[in-house]
Amino acid sequence: MAELTIGMIALSSALAIAGSAIAAAWAEKAIGVAAIGAMAEKEELFGKGLILTVIPETLVIFGLVIAILILGLAG
Amino acid sequence: MLRPYEMSSVIMTGPNKFQEDVIKELHKLRILHIVEHSKTDLADIGNPLENANKLSETIVKVRSLITALNIKKGENKFELKRDLPEIYETTKRLNEGVSKNSDELKKIEGLISKNQAIKHELEIFKNIDIPLEDLASYSSLVYFTGYMGESKVMALKEDLSKITKKFMLLEDAVKKRSFIVLFVDVESKEHASNILQKLSFSPVNFTGIGNFKGTASSNLGKIEKENTKLENQRDNIKKQIEKLGQEHKDFLICAEEFLSQELEKAEAPLKFAATKNAFLIKGWVPTGQLRSAINRLNKTSKNKLFIHSEPAKEADNVPVKLKNQNYAKPFEFFMNLYTLPNYKEIDPTFFVFLTFPLLFGFMLGDFGYGLVTLILFMMLKKRMPKAKNFFSILIFASLATMFFGLLFGEFFGYEEIAGFHLPHILSRSHQINELLYLAIAIGAAHINLGLIIGFVNELKSHGFMKALCAKGGWIVLEIGIALLALSYFKIIALPIYIGVVFFLLSLFMLLKGEGIKGLIELPGIFSNTLSYARLMAIGLSSVKLAEVINESAAEMFHGGGFLILAGVLILVIGHILNIGIGMLGSFLHSLRLHYVEFFTKFFQGGAEKYKAFGEKQ
Numbered sequence: 038m039a040e041l042t043i044g045m046i047a048l049s050s051a052l053a054i055a056g057s058a059i060a061a062a063w064a065e066k067a068i069g070v071a072a073i074g075a076m077a078e079k080e081e082l083f084g085k086g087l088i089l090t091v092i093p094e095t096l097v098i099f100g101l102v103i104a105i106l107i108l109g110l111a112g
Numbered sequence: 113m114l115r116p117y118e119m120s121s122v123i124m125t126g127p128n129k130f131q132e133d134v135i136k137e138l139h140k141l142r143i144l145h146i147v148e149h150s151k152t153d154l155a156d157i158g159n160p161l162e163n164a165n166k167l168s169e170t171i172v173k174v175r176s177l178i179t180a181l182n183i184k185k186g187e188n189k190f191e192l193k194r195d196l197p198e199i200y201e202t203t204k205r206l207n208e209g210v211s212k213n214s215d216e217l218k219k220i221e222g223l224i225s226k227n228q229a230i231k232h233e234l235e236i237f238k239n240i241d242i243p244l245e246d247l248a249s250y251s252s253l254v255y256f257t258g259y260m261g262e263s264k265v266m267a268l269k270e271d272l273s274k275i276t277k278k279f280m281l282l283e284d285a286v287k288k289r290s291f292i293v294l295f296v297d298v299e300s301k302e303h304a305s306n307i308l309q310k311l312s313f314s315p316v317n318f319t320g321i322g323n324f325k326g327t328a329s330s331n332l333g334k335i336e337k338e339n340t341k342l343e344n345q346r347d348n349i350k351k352q353i354e355k356l357g358q359e360h361k362d363f364l365i366c367a368e369e370f371l372s373q374e375l376e377k378a379e380a381p382l383k384f385a386a387t388k389n390a391f392l393i394k395g396w397v398p399t400g401q402l403r404s405a406i407n408r409l410n411k412t413s414k415n416k417l418f419i420h421s422e423p424a425k426e427a428d429n430v431p432v433k434l435k436n437q438n439y440a441k442p443f444e445f446f447m448n449l450y451t452l453p454n455y456k457e458i459d460p461t462f463f464v465f466l467t468f469p470l471l472f473g474f475m476l477g478d479f480g481y482g483l484v485t486l487i488l489f490m491m492l493k494k495r496m497p498k499a500k501n502f503f504s505i506l507i508f509a510s511l512a513t514m515f516f517g518l519l520f521g522e523f524f525g526y527e528e529i530a531g532f533h534l535p536h537i538l539s540r541s542h543q544i545n546e547l548l549y550l551a552i553a554i555g556a557a558h559i560n561l562g563l564i565i566g567f568v569n570e571l572k573s574h575g576f577m578k579a580l581c582a583k584g585g586w587i588v589l590e591i592g593i594a595l596l597a598l599s600y601f602k603i604i605a606l607p608i609y610i611g612v613v614f615f616l617l618s619l620f621m622l623l624k625g626e627g628i629k630g631l632i633e634l635p636g637i638f639s640n641t642l643s644y645a646r647l648m649a650i651g652l653s654s655v656k657l658a659e660v661i662n663e664s665a666a667e668m669f670h671g672g673g674f675l676i677l678a679g680v681l682i683l684v685i686g687h688i689l690n691i692g693i694g695m696l697g698s699f700l701h702s703l704r705l706h707y708v709e710f711f712t713k714f715f716q717g718g719a720e721k722y723k724a725f726g727e728k729q
Contacts, residue, residue: 083449084451085450087704087707088704094646094704095639095642098642098643098645099639101645101649102548
């Protein structure tokens with residue numbers, strides 16, 4: 038029974054990472070495409086494009102923090 | 113450091129007859145950032161100098177020659193006679209030579225491709241034994257040419273013989289398909305074409321071989337011979353063009369450079385304001401060089417030039433030339449990549465110089481990796497002087513990586529070498545929670561540094577109260593939240609309401625300092641701080657990958673024999689890959705932490721870059 042609980046905890050923390058990673062990737066995909074489009078028109082937008090593209094990355098970090106907190110439950 | 117070069121705005125005006133001399137002097141001085149005049153009722157823009165047309169015509173020719181002759185720009189020591197008529201003459205002659213050759217080349221290439229099309233058609237007919245002139249138009253006969261399935265040819269014969277005896281079928285089987293030529297009596301045309309359609313016949317039309325006589329195979333040899341001759345001719349012309357390119361390479365590169373400088377001078381009046389008899393130039397000059405520049409201009413114009421200068425004012429749109437010590441200069445690269453700070457703002461280059469390598473090193477943090485990248489970038493910096501700044505940044509980053517490698521006690525992922533345990537202050541692979549807290553603490557420090565710089569910026573531009581509310585508010589908020597959390601978890605013995613008071617005070621300050629926007633962005637400061645958890649995440653993934661590589665190599669070593677070789681391969685390739693991934697990740701994430709988390713606390717940017725008239729691009 039204890040092993041099952043540990044397994045569930047591991048699985049939930051994996052889910053936290055996986056979900057947030059997919060979400061971030063999805064968001065970055067859309068922004069990245071638009072940023073490349075803008076850069077093709079005006080090259081100086083690289084800096085701004087980079088920033089906008091990486092903003093959703095924070096989602097994964099949140100996922101990671103949650104995952105670590107969940108793992109903390111397992112002790 | 114921290115501030116860009118001080119600028120003065122300059123206005124100079126004088127009679128037209130000195131215009132050319134003044135332009136030449138300014139071009140030599142390389143200190144004036146010209147502000148372009150746009151046409152108003154009072155003054156139009158100036159007319160380009162006389163030789164501008166001829167110059168731009170020639171430079172277009174020179175550039176097209178550079179492209180046509182496939183010349184790569186590079187260093188050369190060619191001494192160009194700075195004599196315009198001679199350059200015009202040489203360019204014209206060269207242009208005629210090259211265009212004659214390339215016209216010829218185009219013609220021959222056209223013939224070659226036409227011949228290739230014919231050759232392709234002839235090859236289809238290769239095994240059909242009829243003279244090609246037989247494929248003419250007849251009044252009593254029709255013929256079909258095309259492909260059909262090999263198995264269907266028999267059926268075709270049978271079906272045709274049912275309707276008429278007057279037909280002739282020639283076939284050539286190619287890979288399960290047959291090429292057929294079918295002659296039929298004109299009366300059975302309809303029937304034949306119906307049958308063919310039923311048997312999924314796909315017709316082929318021949319356009320290139322109408323005028324040929326004799327069998328296809330005899331013609332094929334002739335065409336091939338002709339093509340070889342043409343190809344030889346083509347190669348000769350190409351060689352000639354290449355030779356021309358080699359001979360005149362240096363001349364063209366130098367001429368292009370010289371002409372573009374002359375053209376810049378000739379077109380300069382387009383940026384000036386002009387009346388019938390006078391011109392007026394507006395621009396910016398670094399204050400330090402102002403005196404000597406004015407003296408030299410006065411000398412050139414025999415004191416006929418009126419020059420007025422004054423220091424930059426608050427509302428002016430001043431072009432920015434960053435001023436940093438040599439060690440921090442490479443980091444201006446990041447500012448150019450993003451946007452330059454405004455004239456009155458603090459230039460963050462120095463802070464980026466301090467923190468970028470630290471964050472980078474914290475993430476990669478392996479002595480061995482740092483050593484490898486240090487050597488690599490030292491070599492690359494020598495090889496590619498153009499990307500010097502970029503590699504200097506990476507060299508600083510590598511040094512920081514080595515430093516953190518020592519702190520973490522890591523050498524290519526190993527924490528002990530030959531039984532000797534490397535000393536460490538924090539072990540990244542075992543003290544994950546401590547690493548996380550440390551990362552977030554670094555984040556809090558970094559963000560507060562940003563807030564303090566923001567405070568100084570606001571103090572200069574909007575006064576103490578605004579600075580205190582807009583930037584200090586965030587710090588009070590952090591204190592409030594920290595107190596709340598600490599007293600809630602009973603880590604310190606303080607009543608909860610003290611934290612609440614700080615929290616409410618910060619809300620009030622932010623509302624006053626930044627308006628509703630400040631309140632909306634309230635959670636932002638926490639996600640910003642939390643974002644620094646990536647320092648731990650990226651570092652951890654790099655360490656774990658290195659450990660996996662080392663462990664799988666160790667297993668191979670235990671196997672002995674050939675497996676030792678495999679183990680060495682795993683080590684080398686694995687660590688190269690891991691260094692690559694680690695570099696990319698550490699660089700981008702460190703950059704992101706600066707651009708997104710750090711800069712948003714104080715930086716506005718958007719200034720125009722200072723570009724002196726006459727400066728090489």
